[in-house]
Amino acid sequence: MTPEQVDLVLEGIERMRPRLSQVADAFYAELFDRHPDLRPMFPADLTRQRAKFASELHALVVALPDLPAFLDSAARLGNRHAGYGVRVAHYNQVRTVLIATIAAEMGPAWTEQHEHAWTVAYDMITEAMLLNRR
Ligand code: HEM
Incomplete structure (x- = not known):
């Protein structure tokens, strides 16, 4: 990731921060709409899941400039x-939906550069999550 891409993603996550739980809500709604087969993998009540997902996404993005800490978490x-x-294929399904949700949330501020920066960030998160699989 370039420093400019890191900045774009950091700026975006901070901008969305007050609304992150609504963003997570929209994300899961869209995910299960497009991929109903994924729904049974998650608990029936998504309240805690939404909050955990939002705070983890925030923590990972904020950790991007500190590579060892980022990789570890x-x-x-x-x-x-x-x-x-x-599984690996799930990460691609989630990527498309997550990026579309963030794009909708950012509205007219969203550019091709944002799309690219978030895609690279998501791929870094995915690659790091798939490291040292046990
Ligand atoms: C950016 C990538 C992702 C982030 C930040 C993320 C974050 C989280 C967090 C914080 C939890 C709560 C439990 C824990 O901390 O271990 C969780 C649970 C879970 N996530 Fe993810 N996740 C990501 C990608 C995915 C993908 C690609 C899938 C595939 C469908 C997925 C499916 C699940 C499932 C099934 C649970 C467990 C629900 C339960 O049984 O309580 N996640 N995720």
Whole structure:
């Protein structure tokens, strides 16, 4: 990731921060709409899941400039996800929906550069989550 891409993503997550739980809500609604087969992997009540997802996404993005810390927390999150039955193909399904949700949230401020920066950031998160799979 370039420093400019890191800045764009950091700026975006801070801008969305007050609304992150609504963003997570929109994300899961869209995810299960497009991929109903994923719904049974998650608890029936998504209240805690939405909050955890939003705060973890924020923490990972904020950790991006500190690579060792980022890799460590992403790898631990990834190991837990292997235990939830999450496979490589799922990460691609989630990427499309997450980026579309963030784009909708950012509205007219969203540019091609944002799209690219968030895609690279998501791919870094995914790669790091898939490291050292146990
Ligand atoms: C940016 C990538 C992702 C982030 C930040 C993220 C974050 C989280 C967090 C924070 C939790 C709560 C439990 C824990 O901390 O271990 C969780 C649980 C879970 N996530 Fe993710 N996740 C990501 C990608 C995915 C993907 C690609 C899938 C595939 C469908 C997925 C499916 C699940 C499932 C099934 C649970 C467990 C629900 C339960 O049984 O309580 N996640 N995720």
